[in-house]
Amino acid sequence: MAFSRPAPLREELARALPDRPFEVAFWDGSTLPATNGSSLTTFRVKSPTALAHALRAPGQLGLGRAYVSGALDVDDIDAAIDVLDTWKPPALDTSAKLKLAAAALRSTGFIAPPKPPQAELVPQGRRHSIERDKAAVRHHYDVSNEYFSLFLDDTMTYSCAIFSRGAKTLEEAQWTKRELVCTKLGLKAGERVLDVGCGWGAFAIHAAKEHGVHVTGITLSEPQAQEARKRAEAAGVSDQIEIKVMDWRELDAEPFDAISSIGMVEHVGSGNIDNYVAALYDFLKPGGRLLNHGIGRLRWNDPEAGPFSERYVFPDGAPLHVSRILQAVEKSGLEPTHVEGFRTDYAETLKHWADRFDANLPRAIELGGEERVRVWRLYLRTARRGFETGFLSVFQVLATRPS
Structure with missing residues (x-):
């Protein structure tokens, strides 16, 4: 040509x-x-x-x-x-x-209109329906477990690490985050805990091993669930952990003593947030505790997400304002007791992830292809910039179901 x-x-x-x-x-x-x-x-x-x-x-x-x-x-x-x-x-x-x-x-000159790259996803069906949410989440996560291991810490914790309390390494900062969630929830040996969006099981394993609780984790990704089960067995806590592949709307279980929702609420959407928190209320025993850890927007005049993120990174992802989360918490009947932000911690976390990803580019291309690697190199950097500039933050909201 x-x-x-x-x-x-x-x-x-x-x-x-x-x-x-x-x-x-x-x-x-x-x-x-x-x-x-x-x-x-x-x-x-x-x-x-x-x-x-x-x-x-x-x-x-x-x-x-x-x-x-x-x-x-x-x-x-x-x-x-x-x-x-x-x-x-x-x-x-x-x-x-x-x-x-x-x-x-x-x-x-004369050139046929090019097709969109293969890495692009245009979600089909009603926004935030169960089937559409499954397709959106799997687009992001079902590359391969090894792909994510190229940049995450050894426990495969895919959420904000906490460096601001003395941690020096990514591994230390992720341990600090998981332990902080356990501490805020006041976990006691023998309690039953629900982990919504459990990923590769990092929090479930930590809570079971360090605090003696029994954890039910749910995820929409079968590869994640398989790896989480393997990791629980290797850690010696498989008898305390059950991992299920399902949407939160499909769960049927006895009420829990505590619920952790870490990096999950971003996938729920503004139209479903009230239903989501109401469901978590129903999953809690009277006196039960909820810890919601999620990314939130800081500026009211900015959209939920741009078209690049919508098609290539987190289809249908919607970081909500922390005030909207609190409104849903209050509407459900839960009592909010503590809110804490970790904006600079997430910026530092993303720096570590981007550096680790760049150090493993040849293998990342083998596993995910050049298009996906280009997406991820840009995504990890623009996300970090969002936290550095005050477009985004990440909040932990602790709430209790009244006795």
Whole structure:
């Protein structure tokens, strides 16, 4: 295929963006240099397909598709995120936008509209129905257990670690988090605990081993459940732990003394949060305790999630404001007793995860493919930036069912 020359787009970009702290390199070897004399990063348009993606879905989704497919690349992801966070592009009127689109069309020549990357998921069915939630969660988690082991700690704890209480390593910080949840719940030997969204069983194993409780864990991922059972057996607590593959709406069990919901509420959604907390109320004995640990948005004017995260990272994921969680807690009849935020701890956790993931890129590509690895390298960094800049935080909300 003979590619067209990018000159029309390059010239139009130069007019539309007169102040550029970055360089743009095109597939024919030509460049649009930075205007400040020192480029902070280089965006590489490696083929006209990148422009075709942007034209087909203008905005974040089209650029995301171009990046995931490999048609658009950057030489330094962290520097590129810095640029996008700090650079203030000029406002473009309708005329300028049309000129850019026309220039992009002239630069691509004739090219068939590209298909979305294979790593993209468009959820089907009613939002937050049981079947759609299962598909969304499995899209994120069912890569392989080994894939997640490339960046998580030895216990496979996939939620915010706590460094602010003296931990020096990721392993120490995750132990601190799990023990803090047990302490807040006031677990006593022989009690029955429900772990909603139990993952690979890290909290269930910790609670059983360190506090002598019996734990029922539920997850939507069969590979997670299989690994959790193996880990419980290796830890010598398989007789205290039961792992089930089911949605929280499918659980039928006797009331529990305590419930942990760690990194689960983000998948529930604003339309289901009241039903979710009401169900947890019903799962508790009178006097029972609930610890909800989840990501929350801090700014009211920001959307729940952008289109890139919706299609590639956490389909249907919805970080809610902590006030919305508390409202659901109060509406259910539970009494909130303590709220604590760990924003900077999650930023530090994501730094450790990103560094570990980058140290294992060849194996990650073997397991998940290049598209998914590109998604995850970007996701781990943009998530960290969200916690650093005050877009996101993570909160532990402790509540009790009145006696």
